[in-house]
Amino acid sequence: MLRALLVAAKDVRHVYRSRASLVLMLVAPLLVTGAIGAAFGSGEGFEIEATRTVVVDQDRGAGAGHPASTDASADGGAGAGFPAAGAAIRAALGSPELADLVDLTTSPDPQSARAAVDAGVADVAVVIPPDLSEALWGGSPFGDGEPGPATIQIYKDASRTVGPGIVAAVVEQVVRTCQGAVAAARSAVAATAAHGLDDPAALGALASAAASDFLTRAQSDPGLSLRARPPSVSTTGPERAPNVAAQVLIGMMVFFTLFGASVPARSVLDEHRAGTLPRLFTTATPRSLILGGKYIAVFVVVLLQSIILLIAGLLLYGAHWGAFGPVAVLTVCGAVVAASLGLVTVSFAKTPGQAGAVSSVIFVFLGLVSGSFTGTADLGQVYSVLRRISPLGWLLEAWDNIMFGGSFSDIVLPVLVVLAFSLVFFALATFFFRRRYA
Amino acid sequence: MEAIVVEKLRKQFDPPKGPVAVDDVSFRIAEGEIFSLLGPNGAGKTTMISILSCLLKPDQGEAWVGGFSVTKEPEKVKQLIGVVPQEIAVYEDLTGRENLAFWGRMYGLGGQLLRQRVDEVLEVVGLVDRQKDRVGKYSSGMKRRLNIGIALLHQPRILYLDEPTVGIDPQSRRSILDRVKELNAAGTTVLYTTHYMEEAQELSHRVGIMDHGAMIAIGSQAELVQLVGGRTRIDLRVDRHLQLVAEQWQSLPGVHSLSRDEDTGLQLLADDAAALMPRLLESARALGVRITEMTVAEPNLEMVFLHLTGRALRD
Ligand SMILES: Nc1ncnc2c1ncn2[C@@H]1O[C@H](COP(=O)(O)OP(=O)(O)OP(=O)(O)O)[C@@H](O)[C@H]1O
Numbered sequence: 086m087l088r089a090l091l092v093a094a095k096d097v098r099h100v101y102r103s104r105a106s107l108v109l110m111l112v113a114p115l116l117v118t119g120a121i122g123a124a125f126g127s128g129e130g131f132e133i134e135a136t137r138t139v140v141v142d143q144d145r146g147a148g149a150g151h152p153a154s155t156d157a158s159a160d161g162g163a164g165a166g167f168p169a170a171g172a173a174i175r176a177a178l179g180s181p182e183l184a185d186l187v188d189l190t191t192s193p194d195p196q197s198a199r200a201a202v203d204a205g206v207a208d209v210a211v212v213i214p215p216d217l218s219e220a221l222w223g224g225s226p227f228g229d230g231e232p233g234p235a236t237i238q239i240y241k242d243a244s245r246t247v248g249p250g251i252v253a254a255v256v257e258q259v260v261r262t263c264q265g266a267v268a269a270a271r272s273a274v275a276a277t278a279a280h281g282l283d284d285p286a287a288l289g290a291l292a293s294a295a296a297s298d299f300l301t302r303a304q305s306d307p308g309l310s311l312r313a314r315p316p317s318v319s320t321t322g323p324e325r326a327p328n329v330a331a332q333v334l335i336g337m338m339v340f341f342t343l344f345g346a347s348v349p350a351r352s353v354l355d356e357h358r359a360g361t362l363p364r365l366f367t368t369a370t371p372r373s374l375i376l377g378g379k380y381i382a383v384f385v386v387v388l389l390q391s392i393i394l395l396i397a398g399l400l401l402y403g404a405h406w407g408a409f410g411p412v413a414v415l416t417v418c419g420a421v422v423a424a425s426l427g428l429v430t431v432s433f434a435k436t437p438g439q440a441g442a443v444s445s446v447i448f449v450f451l452g453l454v455s456g457s458f459t460g461t462a463d464l465g466q467v468y469s470v471l472r473r474i475s476p477l478g479w480l481l482e483a484w485d486n487i488m489f490g491g492s493f494s495d496i497v498l499p500v501l502v503v504l505a506f507s508l509v510f511f512a513l514a515t516f517f518f519r520r521r522y523a
Numbered sequence: 524m525e526a527i528v529v530e531k532l533r534k535q536f537d538p539p540k541g542p543v544a545v546d547d548v549s550f551r552i553a554e555g556e557i558f559s560l561l562g563p564n565g566a567g568k569t570t571m572i573s574i575l576s577c578l579l580k581p582d583q584g585e586a587w588v589g590g591f592s593v594t595k596e597p598e599k600v601k602q603l604i605g606v607v608p609q610e611i612a613v614y615e616d617l618t619g620r621e622n623l624a625f626w627g628r629m630y631g632l633g634g635q636l637l638r639q640r641v642d643e644v645l646e647v648v649g650l651v652d653r654q655k656d657r658v659g660k661y662s663s664g665m666k667r668r669l670n671i672g673i674a675l676l677h678q679p680r681i682l683y684l685d686e687p688t689v690g691i692d693p694q695s696r697r698s699i700l701d702r703v704k705e706l707n708a709a710g711t712t713v714l715y716t717t718h719y720m721e722e723a724q725e726l727s728h729r730v731g732i733m734d735h736g737a738m739i740a741i742g743s744q745a746e747l748v749q750l751v752g753g754r755t756r757i758d759l760r761v762d763r764h765l766q767l768v769a770e771q772w773q774s775l776p777g778v779h780s781l782s783r784d785e786d787t788g789l790q791l792l793a794d795d796a797a798a799l800m801p802r803l804l805e806s807a808r809a810l811g812v813r814i815t816e817m818t819v820a821e822p823n824l825e826m827v828f829l830h831l832t833g834r835a836l837r838d
Pocket residue numbers: 536537541542543544562563564565566567568569570571609718
């Protein structure tokens with residue numbers, strides 16, 4: 086065993102002494118991350134700068150004159166129980182999920198809000214008209230009127246596009262949800278009236294209950310997501326959104342660890358060609374220990390590479406990776422699967438050149454399928470299934486989960502799948518190496 | 524007691540069409556002997572060494588090293604042997620000393636003994652001054668010496684040296700040959716391959732001559748030279764028509780065998796040199812060819828090879 090470690094130490098040292106390997110393993114992923122991050126972000130770190138948003142909420146609520154209230158209850162008077170649309174918009178914009186993107190303040194009147202935008206103190210002003218709720222709920226608790234022509238005004242700094250776009254999207258989403266609530270309330274009333282209930286007070290209470298129920302559900306399960314890869318985490322505690330650089334770097338890390346693994350893995354072929362491997366086989370050290378040492382070397386090289394990249398991401402790009410435990414597990418897991426892939430692609434090949442060519446093609450394909458390069462782009466449902474044919478897709482999914490605040494329970498499945506893949510690759514590599522060398 | 528016993532070994536690469544590198548070879552090497560395998564490029568020497576090092580499995584036959592089967596007890600065999608491969612096999616990015624320390628550990632050495640052996644070997648191969656330099660910066664002769672030194676670390680009972688002096692200056696070659704003799708005097712059995720007749724002649728107690736995978740002769744030098752009988756070798760150079768001359772002389776009475784060398788050289792084995800030489804001069808004159816050089820050589824291993832194969836050892 087000690088001799089296996091000696092072989093491993095020699096190989097690890099060899100890799101980390103070679104400038105070419107270091108460029109490929111460490112400099113390249115950090116540079117690519119820097120380049121992509123710079124294309125996305127604006128200066129400090131790579132966070133999209135929070136959009137400074139001023140809200141002017143003039144909404145009077147549905148029951149004329151009633152103060153606006155988001156947590157409507159069914160036992161109020163007719164109309165009074167409807168949720169206030171203006172407050173819903175304010176709540177959505179001020180939600181913790183958007184805290185990194187929207188910096189929310191309120192203003193009493195439209196003039197001063199617009200002035201703030203003109204003066205460059207704010208990026209966008211959202212002016213909610215007094216009759217918004219009335220227009221949405223049709224002015225009547227029975228919901229039989231048509232929605233009025235109320236207009237929400239979004240006043241923005243002309244030089245900014247992304248931030249105000251996000252704000253507009255949030256506002257539109259809330260309005261849609263409210264319209265959905267109206268529809269829900271109407272159908273509830275219609276259904277009940279059909280059964281002969283015609284007490285106006287009871288129908289009003291029913292309508293407002295249906296509307297607010299719809300609204301609560303809609304808000305707890307928002308149709309709008311600003312995340313590229315919606316995490317499948319059961320969020321406990323405050324959720325954190327990772328910055329762009331972190332997501333890009335994880336993709337790059339997963340991709341470049343494959344190359345990190347292939348460098349020491351290829352040393353099997355290099356040493357075979359140089360004659361040192363056959364010579365090792367003439368010593369009293371068993372072949373299994375010599376090849377085992379190579380496996381250890383590949384794993385250690387990739388593990389070191391991952392750790393260096395994670396720390397560099399932290400220091401250079403201010404990336405936050407998630408809770409330490411899951412991060413450690415995924416780091417080790419990633420090193421295992423990269424090592425297994427590096428070894429298996431080398432085990433097929435006859436010459437170092439062939440190994441280099443073949444493995445590069447395989448790695449780029451895996452990187453593409455798994456989403457190493459696509460960073461934050463949302464490529465839809467089909468893709469999120471497709472990427473699961475690759476262990477790296479699973480691995481990236483797990484990284485996403487913990488970067489969005491997930492815990493161990495959110496990565497158990499991906500980790501098991503990744504390890505299963507690795508086991509198969511190790512077995513294949515061992516089979517081919519044994520056939521050749523044993 | 525026999526150090527090495529080889530019984531009807533056969534090895535073909537890439538069957539069924541590949542070369543038969545070792546073809547039904549049998550021989551024995553006694554303990555304490557220096558045995559040389561002499562043969563031209565591609566004769567099968569390295570393949571034989573590889574089989575005896577447990578690197579290659581023979582297709583047929585069996586070999587025993589120190590009484591252990593190379594196919595069934597490779598771990599036992601490897602404890603006994605030190606192998607100097609034909610191609611230099613050292614780590615260029617490590618220093619000479621680091622190389623020796625690493626290989627020593629792979630041979631199972633450690634601690635004080637390892638340090639002591641590394642020092643001794645550095646002394647033996649004359650690399651004490653350069654031990655802290657990276658091997659990548661060594662001259663090829665120095666690399667060769669290190670290549671040899673690695674196999675001496677664990678003081679093997681049986682040492683294989685596969686053409687250890689190729690591409691080395693005369694001084695280093697001298698010291699390597701002397702070292703081999705010293706090791707042998709201290710009890711090491713040596714299997715030495717070469718295509719330099721002089722080396723085989725100087726070192727070996729017995730020589731096996733290989734050609735095209737087959738062992739074509741085996742014995743002490745005296746025994747081998749007897750195969751040539753009373754024949755003498757004549758080396759000649761002519762100024763033109765080499766092809767024509769070679770064809771003509773091939774059939775001259777008294778010419779036992781003839782081989783062409785390079786552009787203008789001819790070697791022939793004469794039953795009676797004194798009687799043949801006038802006939803050669805006469806024939807040359809008749810063909811309009813001038814003989815520019817003619818030497819007569821004593822019987823040696825090279826002539827044995829020429830005698831047996833009709834070709835020169837170094838082609
Ligand atoms: N790995 C291999 N694959 C295929 N053929 C091989 C291989 N190794 C050797 N051979 C062939 O086997 C034959 C014997 O080669 P070998 O290396 O044993 O000769 P050698 O006597 O050591 O020659 P040299 O003096 O050039 O080292 C040659 O025809 C060679 O081409």
